[in-house]
Structure formats: structure tokens, C-alpha cells
Amino acid sequence: EPQIVWLRRDLRLCDHPAFTAAAQAGPVIAVYILDDETPGDHKLGGASRWWLHHALEALDKDLGRHRSKLILRRGKVTDVLPKLVEETGAVCVHAIRHYEPWWRKAQGELKDEIPLELHDGNYLLPPGSVTTGSGDPYKIYTPFKKSMFQAIDGFDILPEPSFDNPDSWPDSDNLSDLDLLPTKPDWSGGMQDFWGSQHGTSAAMEAFEDYLDIVSEYDDKRNLPSEHGTSRMSPHLHHGEVSPRMLWEAMSRYTSDGATTYREELIWRDYAQNVICQFPAYGKEPYRDGYDENFWRNPNRGHVIQEELENWQRGETGYPIVDAGMRELWATGWMHNRVRMITASFLIKHLLINWTHGEEWFWDTLCDADYASNATNWQWVSGTGVDSNMFVRIMAPLSQSEKFNAGDYIRQWVPELSHIEGDAIHDPEEHGCKPDDYPSKIIGHKGARERALETYRANKD
Ligand code: FAD
Numbered sequence: 001e002p003q004i005v006w007l008r009r010d011l012r013l014c015d016h017p018a019f020t021a022a023a024q025a026g027p028v029i030a031v032y033i034l035d036d037e038t039p040g041d042h043k044l045g046g047a048s049r050w051w052l053h054h055a056l057e058a059l060d061k062d063l064g065r066h067r068s069k070l071i072l073r074r075g076k077v078t079d080v081l082p083k084l085v086e087e088t089g090a091v092c093v094h095a096i097r098h099y100e101p102w103w104r105k106a107q108g109e110l111k112d113e114i115p116l117e118l119h120d121g122n123y124l125l126p127p128g129s130v131t132t133g134s135g136d137p138y139k140i141y142t143p144f145k146k147s148m149f150q151a152i153d154g155f156d157i158l159p160e161p162s163f164d165n166p167d168s169w170p171d172s173d174n175l176s177d178l179d180l181l182p183t184k185p186d187w188s189g190g191m192q193d194f195w196g197s198q199h200g201t202s203a204a205m206e207a208f209e210d211y212l213d214i215v216s217e218y219d220d221k222r223n224l225p226s227e228h229g230t231s232r233m234s235p236h237l238h239h240g241e242v243s244p245r246m247l248w249e250a251m252s253r254y255t256s257d258g259a260t261t262y263r264e265e266l267i268w269r270d271y272a273q274n275v276i277c278q279f280p281a282y283g284k285e286p287y288r289d290g291y292d293e294n295f296w297r298n299p300n301r302g303h304v305i306q307e308e309l310e311n312w313q314r315g316e317t318g319y320p321i322v323d324a325g326m327r328e329l330w331a332t333g334w335m336h337n338r339v340r341m342i343t344a345s346f347l348i349k350h351l352l353i354n355w356t357h358g359e360e361w362f363w364d365t366l367c368d369a370d371y372a373s374n375a376t377n378w379q380w381v382s383g384t385g386v387d388s389n390m391f392v393r394i395m396a397p398l399s400q401s402e403k404f405n406a407g408d409y410i411r412q413w414v415p416e417l418s419h420i421e422g423d424a425i426h427d428p429e430e431h432g433c434k435p436d437d438y439p440s441k442i443i444g445h446k447g448a449r450e451r452a453l454e455t456y457r458a459n460k461d
Pocket of ligand 1: 222230231232233234235237238265266267268269272335336337338340341344362366368369370371373374375377378381
């Protein structure tokens with residue numbers, strides 16, 4: 001009897017407990033539903049759509065090796081899935097459990113309507129697996145990490161299952177019907193150049209194996225945006241082309257400090273998920289009191305503030321490291337982590353604009369845009385989140401740029417500055433070599449810093 005596998009951010013065949021369970025139970029119909037209603041204001045952003053198109057294409061090819069195919073539909077899952085169950089006579093829908101608040105709600109509703117079996121599989125351990133001594137979920141990363149290391153003793157990775165096909169296939173939309181790729185204008189050229197054909201499980205694992213050759217250098221290089229020092233696995237992980245367990249296991253023979261730090265980063269991803277499980281609105285609302293709209297300079301309230309937000313979005317702030325990051329993001333759908341922190345800090349503290357505007361922009365422009373990781377990191381930088389308040393830690397973009405040797409990175413992403421040699425690249429205005437076609441700083445560092453601290457102090461009183 002047919003089994004449906006309902007796929008979302010788990011676009012792979014191996015280490016997929018729902019797929020494996022379906023394969024053991026009967027002929028498998030794999031389904032992806034493009035649903036722009038259920039996520040509300042977190043419907044898929046532009047860059048994620050671009051990535052999704054290629055991930056679905058790769059998955060369909062992988063299914064093709066089993067003489068199977070991916071069934072595509074669009075619409076609200078709570079409408080589409082029950083209809084599909086009826087159409088196909090499927091006796092069970094298997095899916096990996098998702099923790100975004102909208103998916104939790106939809107999963108609950110579907111459970112009342114169709115035979116839905118949920119499996120854990122997108123995280124190292126299911127959120128909530130490790131708890132504090134008093135049995136509560138962790139709020140703070142460091143003790144969470146310690147417990148995770150204690151709890152994890154390697155993983156048995158599920159191989160790609162063999163499975164039967166149904167006697168007949170339900171109708172499917174064509175991939176192009178989903179309109180996931182940009183057309184007018186097509187802004188995806190930079191993404192194509194950056195990622196090439198690195199889509200789908202095999203390509204991702206090959207890239208990761210290559211990366212493992214240099215994982216021992218992770219500690220030294222991960223903060224240097226001019227180097228290719230991080231794995232760039234985040235979009236693959238977000239869309240589930242690989243599972244974090246697969247990466248963890250692939251690293252099992254690596255014992256360097258770099259490999260341990262890399263595992264800690266995978267644990268950050270689990271941590272973020274634990275946070276949104278506890279605080280589902282984390283992507284929209286500050287956890288901490290006192291950071292409502294009155295605290296921030298609101299772009300809706302003034303033309304100048306709106307313009308500053310746009311300067312930041314376009315990479316035209318006059319701060320080379322900030323501009324390089326924002327332009328890298330726009331071109332490639334990805335940004336180096338150190339620069340994500342610098343650009344986020346600049347928006348929040350230098351411009352004093354609510355982090356939610358940054359969260360929204362990243363949501364639309366990142367190929368790895370992830371409700372939990374995005375929210376957790378934005379709230380961490382802004383000091384509004386569950387961990388200690390970081391608001392007063394104001395990153396100085398110019399010294400960050402020098403400290404982390406971002407010269408070549410700036411030359412790559414800000415072509416107006418590509419001819420500037422030496423340390424002047426970090427602050428051409430100060431060195432008197434700012435070209436006319438590069439903007440002056442939209443705000444001075446010292447004044448912005450004072451304003452932020454003053455606002456913070458006033459808010460505390
Ligand atoms: P690596 O350094 O190779 O790390 C390996 C993996 O560990 C990453 O792929 C990622 O899955 C995980 N990881 C690493 N750092 C973090 C972190 N701080 N939080 C959570 N997971 C982490 N990451 C996203 O996946 N989606 C987002 O939407 C996102 N938004 C962010 C917003 C801000 C303001 C900041 C400061 C960070 C954000 N990050 C986000 C975290 C981090 O920047 C990216 O995961 C990382 O840059 C991805 O590159 P990589 O794969 O080369 O990372």
C-alpha cells in the first residue's frame with residue numbers, strides 16, 4: 001500500500017528516517033509542496049527559492065536512479081496533503097518533524113486529518129533531548145554544548161534505502177511551474193558563479209570531503225573573510241541535502257582542534273533550534289523587555305532612517321567591511337560569519353535600527369536563511385535574546401576589518417576600492433584615498449557609538 005514521504009527542509013534520501021520508514025512499509029511517493037501561506041511572514045525568501053529549485057532538481061535526479069520521481073504541488077499543506085492522500089490511497093504520510101512555529105501548527109492540524117508519522121532527523125539530537133540538572137531545556141549555549149558532547153557518541157547513518165514504486169503516479173507540477181528562479185530581472189548570476197553546480201547530496205558531500213582536508217585550520221581561518229576557511233555547508237544543511245549527523249560522522253577520523261571547533265558550530269545550529277522550540281516568536285519579537293519600537297530609530301518614521309536602512313542593504317555605508325559583506329550577500333546569497341556579525345552590529349548599534357529589519361533582509365537574501373539560526377544570531381548580536389546582553393559590545397567595523405585582515409575580501413566585493421593597496425583599504429576616507437564613486441561614511445563611528453550607549457543607558461533608567 002502506497003506511502004507518502006512529505007519533504008520540506010530534508011531534501012535527501014540517506015540519513016532520512018522518514019524515507020527509510022516509508023520504504024520499509026510499501027511503495028513510496030515522494031512529495032514536495034511549495035506552500036507560501038502556512039509560514040505567514042516567513043514564506044521562503046528569494047535566495048532560498050533559487051537554492052530550493054536546484055535542490056529539488058538534484059533530488060529528482062537521485063530519485064530517478066530508483067526509477068522514482070519527485071511529485072511537486074503548490075498550495076497550503078493542510079489542503080494539499082489530505083487531497084493527495086485521498087488521490088493516491090496512501091495509508092501513511094511520513095515526514096521529518098520540523099520545529100518552526102508554523103510547521104508545528106500545521107503538523108498538529110494534519111495529525112487530526114491524516115495518518116501522519118513524524119520522525120526526528122534534521123538535527124544532531126532532537127530539540128529538548130538534553131536538559132539542565134533540573135530537567136529544563138537550556139537557554140545558554142555553553143552548558144548546552146557540554147551536554148551535547150556528553151550525549152553524542154557517534155551516529156549510525158541510515159543508508160539510502162531501496163524502495164518500490166507505486167503502480168501509478170499522481171499528477172505533478174513541473175519544477176518550472178513553481179517559479180522559484182528569478183526572471184525579471186534575473187539577479188542570480190552571482191549565485192550561479194559562486195555555487196556552480198554544488199547542489200544536492202552528492203555534490204555537498206564531495207565539497208565537504210574536500211573541506212575536511214583543511215578543517216584542522218578552522219580555528220585559525222574561520223574568522224578571516226579573505227580566506228575560504230569555513231565549510232559553506234549552511235545552505236545544504238538548511239535545505240537538508242545533508243544532515244548534520246552525516247557531517248559529524250564524516251569527521252569521525254578527524255581529531256584536530258579545528259575539527260572539535262567545527263563540531264561546536266554544528267551544535268550552535270542545534271542550539272538555535274532549541275531556542276525557538278522554547279520561544280516560538282523569537283524570529284519576530286525580542287526575548288528581553290525594553291526593546292520595543294520606542295527603543296529604535298524606526299525607518300517608517302523618517303526618510304533619513306529609511307535611506308540609511310537602504311544604504312546598509314545595498315552596501316553603501318562608506319564602511320568597506322560592511323559594504324563588502326552586504327554586497328557579497330546580495331551577489332552570492334551567503335555571507336561570511338564574522339562579517340554577518342559586523343554588518344548586524346552596524347545596523348543595530350551604529351544605525352540603531354531594530355534587528356528585525358536585518359532579520360527580514362537576511363531572510364530574503366540568504367540561501368541558508370533559517371528561522372532559528374537567523375533569529376538566534378540577530379538576537380544575540382542585539383542583546384535582546386536569551387543569553388547575556390551584548391548590546392554594549394559595539395563592534396568597531398574599521399578595527400574588525402584590520403584585525404581579521406579583510407583587505408582582499410573588500411577588494412573582491414567592493415570594486416571601487418579594488419585598486420587600493422595596503423591598510424588604507426580598511427578606511428580609505430581616513431587615508432585620503434577614497435575614490436569619488438565610493439560613498440562617504442553615512443555616520444561617524446565615535447558619534448554612533450556614543451548614541452547607542454546613551455540610548456541603552458537611558459532605556460535602563
Ligand atoms: P561553518 O563555519 O563551516 O560552520 C558549519 C555549520 O555550523 C554551518 O553551516 C551552520 O550550519 C553551523 N553554524 C555555524 N555558525 C553558526 C551560528 N552562529 N549559528 C547557527 N549555526 C551555525 N546561519 C544559518 O544557517 N542561517 C541563517 O539564517 C543565519 N543567519 C545569521 C545571521 C546573523 C546576524 C549571524 C551573525 C549569523 C547567522 N548565521 C546563520 C550563522 C552563521 O553565520 C552561518 O551558519 C555560517 O556563516 C555559514 O557558513 P559555513 O557553512 O561556512 O559555516
